[in-house]
Amino acid sequence: MGNKLKAVVVGAVLGVAGAAFAQGTPTTPAAPKADVKAPAKAAAGKAAGKTEVTWWGHAAFVVKTPGGATIAIDPWFTNPKAPQGATWPEAVDAILVSHGHFDHVGETKALAQKTSAKVYGSFELVNLLGLPEAQGMGANAGGTFTVKDATIHLVEAVHSSSYQADPKGASQYAGAPLGFVIEIANGPTLYHSGDTAAFSSMALIAEQFKPTVALLPIGGHFTMDPAQASVAAKLLKVKTVVPMHYGTFPALAGTPDALTTELKKTRATTKVLALEPGKATAL
Numbered sequence: 160m161g162n163k164l165k166a167v168v169v170g171a172v173l174g175v176a177g178a179a180f181a182q183g184t185p186t187t188p189a190a191p192k193a194d195v196k197a198p199a200k201a202a203a204g205k206a207a208g209k210t211e212v213t214w215w216g217h218a219a220f221v222v223k224t225p226g227g228a229t230i231a232i233d234p235w236f237t238n239p240k241a242p243q244g245a246t247w248p249e250a251v252d253a254i255l256v257s258h259g260h261f262d263h264v265g266e267t268k269a270l271a272q273k274t275s276a277k278v279y280g281s282f283e284l285v286n287l288l289g290l291p292e293a294q295g296m297g298a299n300a301g302g303t304f305t306v307k308d309a310t311i312h313l314v315e316a317v318h319s320s321s322y323q324a325d326p327k328g329a330s331q332y333a334g335a336p337l338g339f340v341i342e343i344a345n346g347p348t349l350y351h352s353g354d355t356a357a358f359s360s361m362a363l364i365a366e367q368f369k370p371t372v373a374l375l376p377i378g379g380h381f382t383m384d385p386a387q388a389s390v391a392a393k394l395l396k397v398k399t400v401v402p403m404h405y406g407t408f409p410a411l412a413g414t415p416d417a418l419t420t421e422l423k424k425t426r427a428t429t430k431v432l433a434l435e436p437g438k439a440t441a442l
């Protein structure tokens with residue numbers, strides 16, 4: 160990366176952080192709140208037999224499986240679009256972190272500490288996070304892991320990855336960026352692409368894992384935009400796309416409507432399912 164381009168990108172990232180700041184996003188993770196509204200037993204009963212996906216804004220999701228696994232993905236729970244007043248999940252089995260940027264690592268360390276969840280991500284990133292040995296599941300593309308009734312495959316993403324432990328400190332190399340395929344027994348096969356451009360090996364992901372629902376970035380600037388996401392949906396052969404990584408900041412300008420328009424142009428039958436932050440949706 161040339162110095163001039165680097166300055167532009169760093170400036171953009173700082174601009175993004177500044178935008179979050181302006182909207183009152185705390186720079187340190189908010190203390191986890193006690194889950195007084197939804198007793199765990201009632202929530203588990205409601206989810207029985209279904210897979211529930213809750214979008215927390217940006218690239219953050221919480222997935223609950225029929226077999227009782229709770230999986231958090233890229234848990235930046237304090238992002239500007241996060242549901243107001245929502246309580247963090249009480250019990251989490253696995254946290255998947257696609258890459259080291261702040262808008263994806265988010266509150267991983269605090270959530271891991273609170274729930275004792277295992278953290279899956281690139282070998283380098285997991286090392287940098289400094290988790291207790293039993294919780295750090297550093298791995299790489301090609302790795303497959305079982306979490307209760309979910310089988311998680313780590314796959315490639317076309318992006319960059321660095322981690323800044325201290326906001327005033329230097330960024331450190333954090334390994335390759337990743338995406339995740341989550342095969343759920345008696346449920347959907349989800350693909351969370353992480354931050355990525357569209358790439359031809361999405362066809363290989365389709366061939367190997369047959370995802371049914373893809374969680375894809377559409378914001379543009381740092382990732383795919385709606386036009387590229389429609390190409391990705393075609394390569395992945397998915398029935399449903401859940402858009403993410405848009406609207407968090409002005410730079411992430413893609414919209415679900417624009418994605419719908421792009422898919423129509425290709426006569427694709429793929430549905431766009433735009434989730435509302437904080438609302439659990441059965442898939």
Ligand SMILES: [Zn+2]
Binds near residue numbers: 218262381404
């Ligand atoms: Zn991002």
